[in-house]
Structure formats: structure tokens, C-alpha cells
Amino acid sequence: DGGITQSPKYLFRKEGQNVTLSCEQNLNHDAMYWYRQDPGQGLRLIYYSQIVNDFQKGDIAEGYSVSREKKESFPLTVTSAQKNPTAFYLCASSIGLAATDTQYFGPGTRLTVL
Amino acid sequence: AQSVTQLDSQVPVFEEAPVELRCNYSSSVSVYLFWYVQYPNQGLQLLLKYLSGSTLVKGINGFEAEFNKSQTSFHLRKPSVHISDTAEYFCAVSYGGATNKLIFGTGTLLAVQP
Numbered sequence: 001d002g003g004i005t006q007s008p009k010y011l012f013r014k015e016g017q018n019v020t021l022s023c024e025q026n027l028n029h030d031a032m033y034w035y036r037q038d039p040g041q042g043l044r045l046i047y048y049s050q051i052v053n054d055f056q057k058g059d060i061a062e063g064y065s066v067s068r069e070k071k072e073s074f075p076l077t078v079t080s081a082q083k084n085p086t087a088f089y090l091c092a093s094s095i096g097l098a099a100t101d102t103q104y105f106g107p108g109t110r111l112t113v114l
Numbered sequence: 115a116q117s118v119t120q121l122d123s124q125v126p127v128f129e130e131a132p133v134e135l136r137c138n139y140s141s142s143v144s145v146y147l148f149w150y151v152q153y154p155n156q157g158l159q160l161l162l163k164y165l166s167g168s169t170l171v172k173g174i175n176g177f178e179a180e181f182n183k184s185q186t187s188f189h190l191r192k193p194s195v196h197i198s199d200t201a202e203y204f205c206a207v208s209y210g211g212a213t214n215k216l217i218f219g220t221g222t223l224l225a226v227q228p
Contacts, residue, residue, distance in 0.1 A: 004157075031214065040123070042204060042218030056213070090157055099146050099210040100165045105157035
């Protein structure tokens with residue numbers, strides 16, 4: 001089955017620690033995205049990547065970092081610089097960056113900072 | 115600024131009744147419109163999309179939406195809802211450009227009661 005996997009499903013972190021969220025897709029999509037979702041709000045774009053070894057900041061990139069070493073993988077690191085990291089994180093992918101390219105989402109990772 | 119408005123944060127409805135979830139977007143020359151559904155603690159699943167052509171779009175699970183350019187709306191409808199339709203529904207808009215950036219509404223919780 002083709003799709004997007006995210007791991008872990010739940011993640012707990014102590015303040016001051018960095019943590020990395022995994023996102024893998026086997027859809028052969030070129031573009032990948034990371035979104036953050038908070039209660040009562042829509043999704044906000046953190047980072048996106050069009051091709052391997054290239055990525056761009058979204059609307060709320062501060063305190064986050066990404067890498068794109070392989071086409072199928074786009075991990076997100078939540079650093080200690082992120083002031084309010086507790087949220088639901090969603091990874092998505094699309095064939096390309098055209099406005100008509102549908103974005104498909106993974107199941108999400110819920111991060112809680114203790 | 116480009117924006118998407120979902121005025122109703124929650125819509126309670128009885129099973130087998132019709133429902134309409136409202137979505138309005140800020141005007142633009144070209145827009146591409148999407149509705150996603152999110153079940154608790156899961157990722158987003160595409161319900162339907164409007165890219166061009168017929169303004170009435172049919173999606174999965176019996177949902178449909180109508181693109182109304184003059185009213186800048188893309189309301190989601192279903193003639194008869196089921197308990198299993200209880201979920202959060204997000205309207206999203208792409209205004210084109212080089213990033214395939216989706217702008218999401220804040221979501222509408224559809225609560226179907228027996």
C-alpha cells in the first residue's frame with residue numbers, strides 16, 4: 001500500500017531537549033511538507049521541500065529544522081528554541097508544487113512537552 | 115491577505131438530516147479549493163477538490179460542494195448524515211504561485227447525534 005507514515009504516534013519530551021519526528025512516503029512524490037495543528041486552529045505550514053537537498057521555510061519555521069537527504073524521507077526536528085512545541089504535527093506530500101497538486105497527509109505525531 | 119473562513123466552529127445535527135458546512139475565501143483571480151476530513155487523532159483525508167470545470171464537485175462518503183465565485187464560497191453539503199460522519203472538517207485554498215501553499219480554515223466539528 002502506498003502512503004505516508006509518521007512515527008512515533010505519541011512523543012513526550014522534557015523542556016530543553018531536541019526531538020526528531022519521522023515522516024516517510026512511498027508515493028514517489030517530489031514535494032513534502034510539515035504542518036503544525038493546535039486546538040481550534042487550522043494547520044500552519046512549518047517547512048516544505050520540493051526536491052532532495054532543498055527545503056524552504058513556511059510561516060512558522062522558528063525553532064524547527066528539517067533535512068531532505070532522500071526523496072522518501074523528510075524528518076522534522078523540534079529544537080529547544082521552539083517556545084511552545086506541544087502540538088499535533090502532520091506531514092504531507094504531493095506530486096509537485098503546482099497549485100493543483102493534491103496534498104496527502106500522514107496520520108500525525110502528537111508531541112507533548114512535560 | 116489571503117484567508118479562509120469557516121464561521122461555524124461546531125455544527126450539531128441529527129442522524130439522517132441534511133447538513134451544510136460553510137467556507138468562504140478571500141477573493142483572487144484563481145483559486146483551487148479542497149475539503150479535508152479529520153477523525154480524532156488521525157491525519158487529514160481528502161474529501162473533494164475543485165480545480166476547474168463544473169462548479170458542483172462530488173466527493174467521497176456522499177459529500178458534495180459547490181464553488182460559487184461571485185460569493186467566494188465553497189460550502190460542503192451532505193443530504194443525509196450518519197453517526198460515522200462525526201469529525202472535524204477543514205476547508206483549504208491554494209492561490210497558486212510557486213509553493214503550492216495551502217491556507218486552511220479553522221475547521222468545523224460536525225457532531226451527528228442519534
